[in-house]
Amino acid sequence: MSAPVKLAVLGDPLAFTLSPVLHRAGLEALGLPGGSEALRVPQSRLGVTLARLAADGYRGVNLTHPLKRAVLEHLTETSDGARRAGSVNTVSFGPGLTRGDTTDGAGFLALLEHLGVGAAGASVVLLGAGGAARSLGLALIEAGAARVTAWARRPGEASAAWVEIAGAQVVGWDSEAGRAALAGAELVVNATPQTGPEEPCAIGSIPRGAQVVDLVYGPELTPWVRAARAAGLEAVDGLGLLVFQAQRSLALWTGRRVQLAPLAAAVGWPR
Numbered sequence: 034m035s036a037p038v039k040l041a042v043l044g045d046p047l048a049f050t051l052s053p054v055l056h057r058a059g060l061e062a063l064g065l066p067g068g069s070e071a072l073r074v075p076q077s078r079l080g081v082t083l084a085r086l087a088a089d090g091y092r093g094v095n096l097t098h099p100l101k102r103a104v105l106e107h108l109t110e111t112s113d114g115a116r117r118a119g120s121v122n123t124v125s126f127g128p129g130l131t132r133g134d135t136t137d138g139a140g141f142l143a144l145l146e147h148l149g150v151g152a153a154g155a156s157v158v159l160l161g162a163g164g165a166a167r168s169l170g171l172a173l174i175e176a177g178a179a180r181v182t183a184w185a186r187r188p189g190e191a192s193a194a195w196v197e198i199a200g201a202q203v204v205g206w207d208s209e210a211g212r213a214a215l216a217g218a219e220l221v222v223n224a225t226p227q228t229g230p231e232e233p234c235a236i237g238s239i240p241r242g243a244q245v246v247d248l249v250y251g252p253e254l255t256p257w258v259r260a261a262r263a264a265g266l267e268a269v270d271g272l273g274l275l276v277f278q279a280q281r282s283l284a285l286w287t288g289r290r291v292q293l294a295p296l297a298a299a300v301g302w303p304r
Contacts, residue, residue: 038067044097055279058299101164120164138172140278153177161224182214
């Protein structure tokens with residue numbers, strides 16, 4: 034019998050995460066022994082923790098906020114997409130190797146396809162400019178999006194991290210340029226931790242017909258998604274992205290593709 038596949042998700046905090054559930058469901062679907070756990074890891078302990086997990090025979094880990102950029106200095110190899118986005122959500126361990134990838138962008142495009150939303154030619158507003166937003170922005174640009182605008186609290190500082198994502202625009206939060214982009218948006222994505230019904234932007238400011246995606250997920254739909262649906266908008270939370278992202282992370286770790294159905298069933302998606 035093959036050795037158990039040991040996986041984990043790291044973040045700080047980790048108040049609620051379904052990544053271990055998806056990991057275990059994926060391994061079971063592939064007929065592989067193993068398990069997964071959630072580990073709260075502050076940035077200051079990330080390097081030490083990764084070294085310990087590699088020494089303990091872990092196959093890989095997913096990363097959440099705020100570790101996606103901080104991990105770059107602890108890797109021996111980084112995929113081109115992760116390097117350009119400055120964001121890693123999937124780490125794979127091997128002999129003398131700690132490799133970083135991002136499955137956020139590809140997972141997001143798969144989610145859009147599932148929703149029947151085309152990325153090519155779309156006008157997109159990303160509410161937030163951190164690691165997840167950069168991964169999505171890069172994927173959207175490469176998929177042919179007509180315009181990608183990221184709202185940032187500190188646009189000058191954020192712009193430096195977006196330098197390799199040609200074609201994307203970083204603007205000040207709720208600035209005139211930001212509101213103009215939002216007025217013409219066909220896809221609006223909350224890439225911040227904010228979950229209030231009128232945050233991170235007022236539902237009334239989103240054009241009718243736009244697809245709304247909140248990358249935040251929890252035991253229930255976020256207030257922002259519920260408010261968007263109540264206003265007649267098509268809106269989903271981040272659980273779908275988590276499913277598609279996990280599908281791709283599992284493929285990197287096992288070399289085998291997991292079918293979507295057992296992953297979706299494990300976490301009750303769609304909802």
